[in-house]
Amino acid sequence: GQNIDQPTEMTATEGAIVQINCTYQTSGFNGLFWYQQHAGEAPTFLSYNVLDGLEEKGRFSSFLSRSKGYSYLLLKELQMKDSASYLCAVNNDYKLSFGAGTTVTVRA
């Protein structure tokens, strides 16, 4: 089976940094995705990690440790538009298993 855990909610202040953790136990692993989903909209791709280490993309970075079954998404210089749900998903044989998502609220 697939077990993917991430916190339900996080709140942070505009301009701050937030780290969203994701732990997983899955029957297979071909990489880990992070998606962003604004309320009432479709998920959109943020990042992909298949090897251990940090991937940086502007204000967003994602880290993976395969031995620990752990990833995090780091959001820097938070903006109001970053208020959204962030979904961790494990790729197993080209099928994605998603965590329940973390709702991030950015306050002014």
Added chain:
Amino acid sequence: IAGITQAPTSQILAAGRRMTLRCTQDMRHNAMYWYRQDLGLGLRLIHYSNTAGTTGKGEVPDGYSVSRANTDDFPLTLASAVPSQTSVYFCASSRVGEAANEQFFGPGTRLTVL
């Protein structure tokens, strides 16, 4: 068409009725997927297709069927809708074989079964 489209945008359906949710992509992706998204449960895979002519069951396939007659279209059918199928349904596509296998999602269909 740009990307993935879904129809209808929303639908209210009486229990026991048959319903087909439509999904079309123009990116020539070989793989397509159907998910349902429920509060607190995240996205769950219903059915998938790795290439035209083939389909497979996901995590929650019961009560749903799919077909993949061509590359572009992947309809999802509820043969006899039940209230527990009230959900937001997302269709997605990807290019299987590429390392990242990023999935692109349609705008979703909000279905209410009464």
